[in-house]
Amino acid sequence: xxxxxxGVASNVDRPPTASSPGGKRSFEERSLAIPFRAKVAAVWIxxxxxxxxxxxxxxxxQDWMKENVAFIVRGLWVTVVIAAVSIVCAVILAGLGAIxxxxxxxxxxxxxxxxxxxxxxxxxxxxxxxxxxxxxQLATGLHLPSGLRDLMILGPAEAGIIAxxxxxxxxxxxxxxxxxxSVSHSQREAAEALGMTYAKVMRxxxxxxxxxxxxxxxxNEFIAMMKDTALVSFLGASFAFMEIFRRAQLxxxxxxxNLEALVLVAGMYWALTALFTVFQGRLExxxxxxYVRTVKFVSGAPGDGIxxxxxxxxxxxxxxxxxxxxxxxxxx
Amino acid sequence: xxxxxxxxxxxLMVVALFVVAACxxxxxxxxxxxAPTGAEPAGDDLLAKIKADGVIRVSTDxxxxxxxxxxxxxxxxxxxxxxxxxxxxxxxxxxxEWETPSWDTITAGSWxxxxxMSVGSMxxxxxxxxxxxFSTPYYYTPAVVLVHADNTDITGVxxxxxxxxxxxxxxxxxxxxxxxxxxxxxxxIEFQIDDADIKTYDTDSTAVQDLSLGDGDRLDAVITxxxxxxxxxxxxxxxxxxxxxxxxxPLAVAIDRSSTLDGASLTAEVxxxxxxxxxxxxxxxxxxxxxGQDLTTKVES
Numbered sequence: 001x002x003x004x005x006x007g008v009a010s011n012v013d014r015p016p017t018a019s020s021p022g023g024k025r026s027f028e029e030r031s032l033a034i035p036f037r038a039k040v041a042a043v044w045i046x047x048x049x050x051x052x053x054x055x056x057x058x059x060x061x062q063d064w065m066k067e068n069v070a071f072i073v074r075g076l077w078v079t080v081v082i083a084a085v086s087i088v089c090a091v092i093l094a095g096l097g098a099i100x101x102x103x104x105x106x107x108x109x110x111x112x113x114x115x116x117x118x119x120x121x122x123x124x125x126x127x128x129x130x131x132x133x134x135x136x137q138l139a140t141g142l143h144l145p146s147g148l149r150d151l152m153i154l155g156p157a158e159a160g161i162i163a164x165x166x167x168x169x170x171x172x173x174x175x176x177x178x179x180x181x182s183v184s185h186s187q188r189e190a191a192e193a194l195g196m197t198y199a200k201v202m203r204x205x206x207x208x209x210x211x212x213x214x215x216x217x218x219x220n221e222f223i224a225m226m227k228d229t230a231l232v233s234f235l236g237a238s239f240a241f242m243e244i245f246r247r248a249q250l251x252x253x254x255x256x257x258n259l260e261a262l263v264l265v266a267g268m269y270w271a272l273t274a275l276f277t278v279f280q281g282r283l284e285x286x287x288x289x290x291y292v293r294t295v296k297f298v299s300g301a302p303g304d305g306i307x308x309x310x311x312x313x314x315x316x317x318x319x320x321x322x323x324x325x326x327x328x329x330x331x332x
Numbered sequence: 333x334x335x336x337x338x339x340x341x342x343x344l345m346v347v348a349l350f351v352v353a354a355c356x357x358x359x360x361x362x363x364x365x366x367a368p369t370g371a372e373p374a375g376d377d378l379l380a381k382i383k384a385d386g387v388i389r390v391s392t393d394x395x396x397x398x399x400x401x402x403x404x405x406x407x408x409x410x411x412x413x414x415x416x417x418x419x420x421x422x423x424x425x426x427x428x429e430w431e432t433p434s435w436d437t438i439t440a441g442s443w444x445x446x447x448x449m450s451v452g453s454m455x456x457x458x459x460x461x462x463x464x465x466f467s468t469p470y471y472y473t474p475a476v477v478l479v480h481a482d483n484t485d486i487t488g489v490x491x492x493x494x495x496x497x498x499x500x501x502x503x504x505x506x507x508x509x510x511x512x513x514x515x516x517x518x519x520x521i522e523f524q525i526d527d528a529d530i531k532t533y534d535t536d537s538t539a540v541q542d543l544s545l546g547d548g549d550r551l552d553a554v555i556t557x558x559x560x561x562x563x564x565x566x567x568x569x570x571x572x573x574x575x576x577x578x579x580x581x582p583l584a585v586a587i588d589r590s591s592t593l594d595g596a597s598l599t600a601e602v603x604x605x606x607x608x609x610x611x612x613x614x615x616x617x618x619x620x621x622x623x624g625q626d627l628t629t630k631v632e633s
Contacts, residue, residue: 070404071405071407234434236434250402256568
């Protein structure tokens with residue numbers, strides 16, 4: 001962001017002597033000398049100090065927190081696994097859902113329409129309970145063979161993962177659809193003119209460009225999902241597979257230290273998302289490589305060895321806004 | 333070609349659900365000593381199946397000390413209920429495998445064979461008796477009124493609590509007591525509190541937390557069992573028990589009526605073991621250990 005500084009300075013057409021009486025630099029000038037990032041860091045530090053002071057006044061039982069933080073931390077991997085498995089399943093579902101939404105086949109369109117409508121229209125916690133409680137009852141009512149019935153009697157974590165996948169898959173269906181639609185029609189027409197099949201047009205031309213558009217919102221959904229894994233705890237949990245919120249709840253309630261336990265998990269969720277935001281920033285940076293103009297355009301080199309070189313020529317590069325670099329400070 | 337592709341897509345949509353199922357089944361944790369679901373149950377008797385498996389699956393709500401809580405150091409469940417369940421299993425010649433569903437899932441019945449019995453200090457009520465079978469009660473707890481330590485207005489139960497904001501666990505016996513609908517077989521209950529402003533919580537300890545914020549800040553009183561009340565005071569919460577217990581509740585082992593296998597023989601066997609544990613002094617010893625008093629015999633109110 002420091003590259004902004006010379007621009008601002010040059011606007012002020014100032015002779016060296018007339019800028020300020022006494023030869024002292026003005027406040028603005030001195031301020032400009034401090035890097036933008038340093039100022040942001042100062043703001044963060046100030047907020048943290050303020051919170052820390054308030055924290056001390058709230059008289060939390062800090063000994064209890066120190067004693068029990070390790071137990072809660074041991075559930076972090078469960079939180080991450082539930083979120084990661086769910087996001088993978090959700091991406092698969094969203095891909096299928098988006099193809100259905102864009103299809104002219106009435107069955108595919110109807111199913112995907114119903115899917116997004118239902119799973120976006122009902123609360124996630126209700127979906128979790130439905131999958132946890134209703135599936136076994138359905139199996140009993142249908143008199144399914146006991147092997148199949150046992151499969152439908154899901155544990156809390158499995159029911160939670162299915163509900164998270166279906167719910168987020170429904171939201172992401174719309175993201176995928178929008179991403180695919182954002183690729184200009186001329187791209188498709190050009191590909192079709194080359195004789196590509198529908199599948200090939202999708203795979204080679206549309207999806208690679210759509211991916212860049214849908215990656216940031218998927219990262220966003222993943223961050224939201226990491227926190228929604230806490231809802232799984234309302235179904236209960238086996239000891240081996242107990243995520244951080246459940247752990248905090250059990251300890252907090254047992255020792256009447258709910259607040260302390262909640263502060264601890266809040267910190268952990270925050271740390272998790274901050275960490276993920278860094279990776280997300282890097283991924284986005286990588287995905288947008290083709291759109292950031294750092295290298296001089298080499299004219300008259302259609303087969304210059306750069307992957308997707310043909311695409312780059314087709315794109316109206318001058319009309320593309322640059323994807324701003326995401327600061328890695330985790331201030332998303 | 334194009335048409336075929338679309339048809340395949342439609343099929344894929346249907347398959348999508350199964351994809352998720354597959355995704356999640358890879359997630360099934362290899363829990364130590366997972367229930368051998370593949371084993372053929374012996375006939376249609378639940379007790380026979382448990383003995384054949386050598387494992388009984390017991391549900392507990394580990395947010396309820398000193399009956400059941402999680403020891404963060406060892407990762408084991410500890411408490412009065414835990415010890416009672418282990419002892420029952422030992423006398424059956426089987427080992428316990430714990431399940432920790434939420435409390436209202438346990439009391440609602442229809443466990444779908446997820447676990448075999450609940451040793452969770454459950455009060456026997458006629459409504460629950462419709463969906464659950466109960467053993468002989470293994471102990472009796474007095475329900476008491478808890479107020480903030482700073483409170484000096486409320487000294488007894490009779491009239492001083494009318495219209496006050498009282499915190500209880502939702503849909504539990506204390507809630508029903510305030511609604512004046514509580515029925516306990518073999519007990520006569522005198523409803524002494526009228527027009528209470530009932531505030532329901534997920535569990536007793538959350539209500540106690542809210543009470544301890546300050547006298548009258550959110551709640552004027554909490555009704556809970558004497559064990560929870562004393563536990564909270566022992567753990568440094570500024571609360572105190574006032575007046576005489578409002579009622580006594582018998583707490584028993586529960587077994588699902590809607591289980592696939594018949595649970596009648598299991599209920600009978602548990603009742604027999606509970607009687608045996610009461611007469612040989614095991615229950616009293618456990619009660620003394622966890623509550624510092626003997627709650628295992630019925631108190632005439």
